[in-house]
Amino acid sequence: MSDVVLRTENLGISFGGLKAVQDVNLEVKKKQLYGLVGPNGAGKTTIFNLLTGVYQPTTGKFYLNGEELNGKTQEQINRKGIARTFQNIRLFNNMSVIRNVLVGLHNQPEFKCSPVSSILRLPTHYKTEEAMRERAKEILRIVDLEDERNNLACNLPYGKQRKLEIARALATNPKLLLLDEPAAGMNPHETEDLMNIVRKIRDDYDMTILLIEHDMKFVSGLCDEVTVLNFGTVLAQGETNEALNDPEVIKAYIGG
Amino acid sequence: MIKKMLKSDDFKLKNCINYIFVAAATVIFAILNSTGGLKTSYANLLVQIGYSIILAVSLNLVVGFLGELSLGHAGFMCIGAYIGTFISIQLNTVIDSKVICLIISMLCGGILAAFFGFLVGLPALRLKGDYLAIVTLAFGEIVRTVLKNLPWFGKAMGMTTGAVKFTKKDAPLFIVVFITVIIVLFLVQSLVRSKHGRAITAIRDNEIAAKAMGINVTFYKLFVFVFAAFFAGVAGVFYGHYTTPVMYTFFSYNYSIEILVMVVLGGMGSINGSIIAATLITIINTMLQKYLPGELAALKFLIYALILIGLVIFNNAPKLAAFKEAVSFKALLAKLTAKKRRPEDILNDPAHWDKIPTKIRMDEVLSTDIQPGNEYVPDKPEKGGK
Amino acid sequence: MSILFDGLSLGAIYALIALGYTMVYGIAKMLNFAHGDIIMVGAYAFYVALISSGHMALGIVVAVIFCTVMGMVVEKVAYKPLRGASPLAVLITAIGVSYLLQSISQLVFGADPKVVTIPSLGTVSLLGASISVSSIITLLIGAVIMAGLTVFVKKTRTGRAMVAVSEDKGAAMLMGINVDKIITITFAIGSALAACASVFYLMQIPSVEPTLGSMPGIKAFTAAVIGGIGSIPGAMIGGVLLGVIEKICLSIPVLSPYTTAVEFSLLIVILLVRPIGILGKKRREKV
């Protein structure tokens, strides 16, 4: 059991009587690439929001490495080790690419530097700044954005913005990475590229990744296991191709 | 280590040019003053410019960098001016030197104002945009109303600060003020150009993403309010030592707005812009007062209003953007020097700190969006988990 | 009891002004700091019309027309070029307009307060306290205007277009709504409301000076925020609440000098309990 990174127990939330998510039980193991699929409005992003503390679940619990995280704030959850990207990209648009990543590195213990030492320009400040910059470049290299590091985030093309979000999330050194439609809006070539990046992240960092995606090729090519949601409930769960070929799933997708 | 320091952005010319200018101004005017070449009116104008810069730069921290609209900056100044100077007057009975009294009371006034900054920062955690603006405005008015009714501060007549006011015979106040300006610049720029400054601008750019990155939004919001209030308090103490009496009328929301005008005209998030705007607006105000004879005084507001409206429209109107680009200094320069700077040169310059935040869209400051987390209340948990 | 009535009639004025504030805010999403000064202009227009003709009704008509036209002109000249620019820039321009109107009226009319003689409508006694008829009228008219505005916004084409613009400018534009026109109409209505408010203001406080607008302006702004900015009934509630609180404070000699502090503290407390004001609309940000 020790290799289960994320576990949810009957996780659910309702908005004014509408049960957006109901009884979701997930078990994501270490180094696993786990997919969360389902038609629009199935509650996938809502699950992400629950897992990152944006919403508080009305039922159920979730655990990261066995530690219960219910009721924690977004900041606390991030520090516990869950990082995410957003469906509608939320970069720090008026900051350069590298600064976006540097913000992600903010809470890393090795870059600790109190406001006082920064304001008074104590040597610690220079040391950490330098080290943070190096690390940020390293992370940008993973997503092939090192050359873009001084551009404004908002000036990047869409595909690169998505990759930057991943880099930024990676910078917080998470145990579990949540990717919300990372391939949305990308062309096949870019998608291919992204798949490689995601794999590389998993392999190089021993990362556990939970992702939402509509592109079935992306999911089946990448994920080890998937959960299919429909109307907030679990439709099917299990090994990727098996789950995707479940008759219930096909029915939900085709609407038959 | 020292090599690292020297290599860092802090020591790039463009990042310390403002220190150089302020320091140069201080030295030049100090020399002029010691040779008797500086008129009192200019020495006094310098004091006004100095505390205006402190106010504008510190407000810029809140509005430009944190992205919260504050209309209560004069309220913090009021606290510094009243209580800080009050402390100074008490000290003056024990300590003879006005400068020492000033420095001690500066710290006291600043800390008190910072405490109130903390109190105002608390609602800032829950409120945004216009709602926060009106709360800060309300705070400023509350402070003023309470202070003007307290008998220790001379009630409506204001507090006579003659005992500690710097006169011609004392050390020139503007030197103290300008040295403080340099210190304030150093502290503010150090904050802004650090990981903490990055966290603050991240909150401004996208609070939800900042939270998702584990940035402690509560801490940084309070921190900025406290930090900015401290400097406003210091500016208030200068005011108390510059003029007598300290009267509540000065610190109305109109003055907060005047500081905001300095910040907006100087450019949101641009410290150098704030310095220049504070300097120019103070000079314009003094000049208008000086050269308009009594009968035409009402024209002063008229001119000021027209300049204000004209400048804001010119700077911000979307339709004028193309026109401005065509006639901008940069475009002219580019035309003159056919050799263009390669974009990579600009891009590879890692010291884009100052430039980037000025690109903030101001509607991000003024939006009525309620903070996430407060915006809706989910249903009560169902019993039995079902 | 009579304190309550006094508070109600003062609150009715605040509410009337707050209505204009909240309308403009709801649709144009700008804090119109010059709204108070439009009231001042309305008061001067009314004053001039009254002394030159002697008719109350004519005065009201002139004030309303003058303010409406001026509101539209100000909108065209000062705010329209900034459409699409940041609200903060518009806020600063509004402050500029406020200074401008004040200095122009000082240049035209001088700084000394002008007395406006409005025939008193007498008082009626109610529940053992006397209340002036003008206060009752103010309250009634306030309620009527509020109801009228609500109906206008809900039932008419223009009103619905206004709601659309306030919800989403871009989408409204795509639906074929002339956003510029709607905003101009909003300003016209807001200014007309300000003119009405100025007449009622003068009924209770019969004196005009160039700085007349700043105090009621800021009070009405406070009232609008207390009630929930953008909400028409909210403005009414906020105004009346503020008026009553002010009067209660003033009636206690020890508290009286601190009235302003109490009023603003009330605002802060209300916002801390309900960050969107009493009747404010919740907005959700999609994550």
Place this chain on the structure above:
Amino acid sequence: MKKVLALILVAVLCLGCLAACGGTGDDTTTTTNGTTENNANAAYDLTKVGEYTANNTEFVIGATGPLTGDAASYGISVQQGAQLAIDEINAAGGLNGIKFKFDMKDDKATAADASTGYDALYEAGMQVSLGSVTSGSAESFATRAAEDEVFALTPSASADPVINASNYSFRVCFGDPDNGILSAEKLAKEYKNIGAIYDSSDPYSTGIYDAFKAKMKELGVTYLEQSFDAENNRDFSTQIEALKDCDVIFLPIYYTEAGLIAKTCVAKGCDAFLFGCDGLDGVAAQIDSTVTNKISYITPFDVNSEDEKVSAFVKAYEAKYNAKPDQFAADGYDAVYAIFEAMKALGVENVKVDPAELGKALVSVFTADTFAYGGVTGNMKWIASGACNKEPIIVEIN
């Protein structure tokens, strides 16, 4: 962009330097060896030329006052009154053939602007001043003026800190505490049910009221107290409601609010006698025929007075400004004449006279037992503290 900004900063600073240098370029050592008057008092030298007055061709009287903002009407009145006096003096040939010039800068009734206004005036060659109009500004002005030993005779700033601020600070009007004590004595003697409304935001009002309160306590008379804050409250229904049954309401406030209070009395059916101090002067223009309450106030100036001097002043003022003068205008007018008389007594002939020397000389004149001036606000004598002694009269309306 940053370079542009930097360039602008340089330019501004350079301009500042140039201006600062330019200011001192004047050679101030040249003295006009004109008539040397040997005054008995050797403490001052009226032939000395001041640092900034070397180019003067007229005697320059300076002042600051609120010409914009809430208090603008007071500042403008003083300005007009003083200007009228200057015009009259100049029309009559000035002093020893030298004309006068009056310059008033706007201070928005704030201390900081009064201080910068003073600087501007002083460096433009001001030799003697009328201080400032409102109390806070006048204190600020007087404190700055004391540094340069400039004489300041404020027309209307009645708070005591103003004349306490310097030895060179004098006033034309009554002091606030005097007004308060006088009113307390009068009201306590003549009336039973007494009420008072004061303006907590105004130094004039709180100054009088605090003295009034203390005196009433001393006399052991109880009364009802109400207050308002002129910045924020202009509706007086609550206050009048509370004081409805009083025989007399004491109003240590300015005429604008007093007019509104009188009208509120009508609306509330309150027929109390309204009694105030000199701030109430001008209330007649703020009320209309509906007001039946008896109003009276202690003042040095009555616009309807039969006095020859007063009626001449009122007539001239009306001709020039098309409005009736109020007490502020009268104070401004008298302040200029008092300075003129004192300068005449000194026989100043040097148009470039140093302000500090003139200041010292004027102080000696004003504090001398022999100097008195009879103006439109009564016969005035000054004491060393700077306060002015004159007979109050009581003006009644309705």
